[in-house]
Amino acid sequence: MKKSVLSLAGAVSVGVVALGLIGSSAAVADPGSATDYRTYAAVGSDTTQSVWNGLANGTVSPSVASWDAFPPAPSATIQTKSSGPSFNRPQGSGAGVQALSASFDASNHNYQGVDITNQVDFARSSSGAAKDGTDLTYLPFARDAVSLAVKTSAAGSVDVSTQQLANIYSCVAGANTITVGTTTVTVNAKLPQASSGTRAFFLKAIGVATPGSCVTTVGAENDGGQLTANGDVIPFSAAQWIGQKNGVATNTITNDEILASVNTLAPTAGSGSSLTPGALYGSTSAEPSTAAGTFARDTYNVVTTAAYTSNSALATTVLKSDLKKPAAINLIKSYGFLTLSYVGDPTVGAGLASHQSKFKH
Numbered sequence: 001m002k003k004s005v006l007s008l009a010g011a012v013s014v015g016v017v018a019l020g021l022i023g024s025s026a027a028v029a030d031p032g033s034a035t036d037y038r039t040y041a042a043v044g045s046d047t048t049q050s051v052w053n054g055l056a057n058g059t060v061s062p063s064v065a066s067w068d069a070f071p072p073a074p075s076a077t078i079q080t081k082s083s084g085p086s087f088n089r090p091q092g093s094g095a096g097v098q099a100l101s102a103s104f105d106a107s108n109h110n111y112q113g114v115d116i117t118n119q120v121d122f123a124r125s126s127s128g129a130a131k132d133g134t135d136l137t138y139l140p141f142a143r144d145a146v147s148l149a150v151k152t153s154a155a156g157s158v159d160v161s162t163q164q165l166a167n168i169y170s171c172v173a174g175a176n177t178i179t180v181g182t183t184t185v186t187v188n189a190k191l192p193q194a195s196s197g198t199r200a201f202f203l204k205a206i207g208v209a210t211p212g213s214c215v216t217t218v219g220a221e222n223d224g225g226q227l228t229a230n231g232d233v234i235p236f237s238a239a240q241w242i243g244q245k246n247g248v249a250t251n252t253i254t255n256d257e258i259l260a261s262v263n264t265l266a267p268t269a270g271s272g273s274s275l276t277p278g279a280l281y282g283s284t285s286a287e288p289s290t291a292a293g294t295f296a297r298d299t300y301n302v303v304t305t306a307a308y309t310s311n312s313a314l315a316t317t318v319l320k321s322d323l324k325k326p327a328a329i330n331l332i333k334s335y336g337f338l339t340l341s342y343v344g345d346p347t348v349g350a351g352l353a354s355h356q357s358k359f360k361h
Contacts, residue, residue, distance in 0.1 A: 028053060029049075029053055029068045030053075030065075030075075030078075031065040031066075032057065036065065037065065037080070037082045038062070038063055038064060039063040039064075040063055040064045040122065040314055040318060041064075041067065041080035041081065041119065041121050042056070042064055042065065042066045042067065042120075042121065043066075043067050043069070043078075043080075043089065043090040043096045043100075043124070044069065044090055044092065044093050044095065044096020044097065044125055044302075045092060045093040045096060045123075045124035045126045045197050046068070046069040046070055046091075046196075046220055046222060047126035047144065047197065047221060047222060047239070047240055047299060048124045048125075048141065048142070048299050049066065049124060050243055050248070050249035050250070051142070051239075051243070051249075051331070051335040052124060053068070054248070054331050055323075055328065055332075058327075058331065059327065060322060060323075060325070060331060061318060061322060064318065067080065069089060069090065069095075069096075069220065070223075071089065075089075076088060076089060077089065080120065081118070081119055084116070084118075084119045085116065085119070087099075087111055087114040087116050088112045088114075090111075090120075090123070090195075091195055091220070092192070092197060092220075092221070093123070093124065093125040093126050093195065093197025093198075093200070094195035094196070094197065094200070094360070096123035096124055096125060096302070097302055097357075098111060098360050099111050099116060099123065100120045100121075100122065100302055100303075101136070101359035101360050102116050102117075102361065103117060103121075104118070104135075104359070105135070105359040105361070108361050110361075121314060122302055122303045122314065124299075124300075124301060125138065125197050125299065125300045125301070126144065126198055126237070126299045126300075127197035127200045127201045127297070128290070128297075128298070128354075129300075129354065129356055129357040130357040131353065131356065131357060132357060133357055133358020134305055134357075134358070135305055135356075135357065135358045135359040136302055136303070136304060136305060136357045136358070136359065136360075137302070137303055137304070137308040137315075137346050137355060137356050138301075138302050138346060138355040139300060139302070139308070139315065139319050139320070139343075139344045139346055139355075140287070140298050140299075140300060140340050140344065140348065140355075141298070141299045141300050141301050141319075141323070141340070141343060142239075142299050142337035142338065142340060143277075143281055143337055143338035143339075143340060144237055144238060144239040144281070144296075144298070144299050144336075144337055145239070145267055145277070145278075145280040145281045145282065145295050145296045145297065146198055146202050146235050146236070146237060146238065146297060147235070147236055147238055147241075147259050147260050147261070147262055147295065148160055148165065148233050148234070148235060148236065148260040148262070149224065149227060149235075149236035149241070149253075149257055149258070149259055150178065150185070150187070150227075150232075150233050150257065150258050150260055151227035151228075151230060151231065151254070152183075152185050152230060152231065153230055154180035154181055155180070155183075156180050156181015156183070157181065157258065157260075158178055158179065158258060158260040159260060159261040159263075159264055160178055160261070162205070162206055162207070162262070165206040165262075166206045166207050166208055168189050169189050169203070169206060169212065170211070170212045171211075171212025171215065172212075176188075176189070176214070178260075180258070185230075185231050186231050187231045187232070188214075188231050188232045189214060189216070189233055189234075190215065190216045190217070190218050190226060190234040191215055191216070191218070191234065192218065192220060192221035192226075192234065193219055196221045197221075198221040198236075198237055199221065201235075201297055202235035204292065205292060205293065205294060205295050206292065207292035218234070221234075221235070221236075221237070222237050222240035222241075222244075222252070224244075224251075224252040224257050227257055230256075236259060238259065238267035238277065238278065238280060238281070238336065239277070239335060239336035239337045241253065241268065241275070242276065242277065242335070242336025243334075243335040243336045245268075245275050246273050246275055246334070247273055248335055249335065261278075261280070262295050263293070263295075266278035266279055266280060267280040267281075275336070276336075277336065277337075277338055280296060281296050281338055282295075282296030284338070286348075287342075287349035298340065299337070301319045303315050303319065305356060308346070315344070320343060320344025320345070321344070323339075323343045323344060
């Protein structure tokens with residue numbers, strides 16, 4: 001098996017890099033204008049949309065138009081190509097993959113009632129392949145971790161275990177409490193919307209197939225505004241937390257929200273607006289395990305397998321070699337992710353088959 005290594009060089013300087021960006025506003029959402037059509041259109045995950053905004057609207061990936069999952073109203077629809085139709089924004093990883101599928105699946109080009117043939121070139125995904133077909137290929141992008149955001153008036157830190165999280169999200173009687181500092185807090189479990197890759201990843205990580213009836217489904221992932229009452233908890237990307245706290249992504253986190261350690265592993269290091277990835281990001285010598293109890297994850301850029309096998313410029317340059325350049329590495333780190341030496345290479349770990357999936361509608 002081919003060994004894969006995360007590039008940690010400069011990881012400790014993520015906060016320094018981020019600080020250099022705080023003077024400017026968070027990465028601009030969407031392309032520069034509604035008619036700023038580019039060679040490649042990307043949709044999907046809101047976990048990686050901020051970092052892709054930075055890449056696409058900067059100098060690293062100017063050929064990419066990266067469209068946000070949850071924009072401010074009224075732009076609920078997007079038009080990704082000059083001669084194409086308007087269609088609903090794909091809200092999350094699953095919806096992004098569905099839109100990519102509709103764009104290229106000759107048997108079904110329908111996405112939420114609209115024919116979007118050739119309108120999406122790749123999907124951002126914060127969860128891996130379903131491994132039930134070969135139509136799509138998931139190209140590794142960057143390392144993240146998922147923890148639990150907690151809204152609380154209590155002071156101190158919090159640590160939760162895999163079993164504790166499983167009990168909370170299975171609604172086991174009497175298990176809906178956590179300890180913040182020295183205070184016992186009754187929690188209200190929430191999950192992002194159904195197409196969220198973070199939702200899918202988190203449930204798998206805690207070994208829960210179907211959430212219990214006490215769990216509330218809300219909207220976008222990685223949005224501190226979803227926590228509205230004391231004791232509300234929701235899975236949250238550590239990279240998004242870092243990016244928001246460091247000022248390079250739009251900040252949704254309030255002062256009474258904290259990010260939990262999981263199984264004694266901290267999701268972040270540092271403090272204030274100089275946060276860096278913590279131990280929860282896992283081993284840097286290989287892809288993270290897919291077994292329950294692992295909260296480190298790789299995020300992906302999804303292309304058609306035809307684009308990958310034909311060595312298209314999208315697969316070999318835009319989503320691989322360009323992302324290995326120093327400017328890309330520094331930018332990706334500034335958003336709270338760890339960069340991958342195997343970026344764009346789906347033959348790592350268990351091999352190509354583990355990174356492929358069928359068209360998903």
